[in-house]
Amino acid sequence: MPALASHRKPRTRVRTTAPALGITTAAFASVGLLAQTAGAAPAAPTAPQPTVEEVQKKVDDLYRQAGTATQRYNLAKEKTEQQRKSVDGLLDAVAKRTERLNEARRKLGNYAAAQYRSGSVTPTAALLLADSPQAYFDQNRLMDRMTERQQTDVTDFEQQQAAASEKRAEASRSLETLTESQASLKTSKQDVQRKLGEARELLSRLTAEEKARLAELEKKREAEARRKAEAKAEAERKRQREEAQKAGSDTDTDTGRDTGTAPAPGPAATGTGTGTAPGPGTGTGAGSTDAYAAKAEKVLAFARAQIGKPYVWGAAGPSSYDCSGLTQGAWKAAGVALPRTTWDQVNVGTRVATDNLRPGDLVFFYDHISHVGVYIGGGKMIHAPKPGAYVREESVFYMPIYGSVRPA
DSSP, X not given: OHHHHTTSOOOOSHXXXXXXXXXXXXXXXXXXXXXXXXXXXXXXXXXXXXXXXHHHHHHHHHHHHHHHHHHHHHHHHHHHHHHHHHHHHHHHHHHHHHHHHHHHHHHHHHHHHHHHHTTSOOHHHHHHHSSOHHHHHHHHOOGGGSOHHHHHHHHHHHHHHHHHHHHXXXXXXXXXXXXXXXXXXXXXXXXXXXXXXXXXXXXXTOOHHHHHHHHHHHHHHHHHHHHHHHHHHHHHHHHHHHHHHHHHHHHHHHHHHOOSSOOOOOGGGTTSSOSSSOOTTOSOSHHHHXXXXXXXXXXXXXXXXXXXXXXXXXXXXSSOBOHHHHHHHHHHTTTOOOOSSHHHHTTSSEEEOGGGOOTTOEEEETTTTOEEEEEEETTEEEEOOSTTOBSEEEEGGGXXXXXXXXXX
């Protein structure tokens, strides 16, 4: 029996210690995880999403920046076109000078060939072999040995050579300037595209609810601008009534004074300038007013015909426009040539106050003068607003006014 006992399966402590080992391992793992979590740096807080109002402000700002960049693009484009015309003209001049130079060279070559056939190296042939005609004459003093005709042709050759060299240098400098203008044009174009891309990206992130909220804010903004335009329209109507009443009163007064007798000569007839009629060039007479009104009528007719056409930055018609391209085209229809950019257009003509605006005047916006529209009366204008929009009528109070100009 003792021998059988040796073959019994020994009792081990594995069954009692194994579960304890598992608990201990899990506990250590938990402690390690807690320690790791406690020692780790806290996660960066998520940046708060911008409000719809903030998005609206940012998008408006980006559109204004794009408008400024568009004016830089227009300026660079205008300079590039002018410089290209200059280069083309200079290259044509170089070609003509070169042709004249070659003609003068052919004349001297004929002299040299004739003298070569005579069997000797004559002064003319030596002249052609010299570094320069003048150097030859200075060194050899052979001018007197040449015929008068040859002297004239040599002088002409020298003049044509100098003129051709000068034109080539001028063309080279102009080409360098053209290259710089083209680089500036490219930079301005990229700047516009970048600003517009940022605006589109901001708008694309909005939810449907946020877009609805943005549209509501835009409606409120437009309503406030319309309210101000209506107030200005009423003020204009009141002023017109007062002017009409005053004109009628003046007419009645003048009629009452007409006694049928010629006035006696007095100080008013001495040419001292005490009369009430405005002098020439003051721009306040009825003739001046009528002339401006006639031009303004053509300006407004052109501008109204463009309503509904898309805004495209850098465009000046006929199928699309940016703001200054539209105003330039409108006044061109009235026979007045305006420069291309808002920065130059604001300096053309006479500055007028907002209260004194008349149809046809140009109204400029923002401190950086990046936008312009044509005033049509009643507190409204026609303008090409921004990318994605179309030429339309709108209150001049939709944007902060910088100033106004009467071009003619």
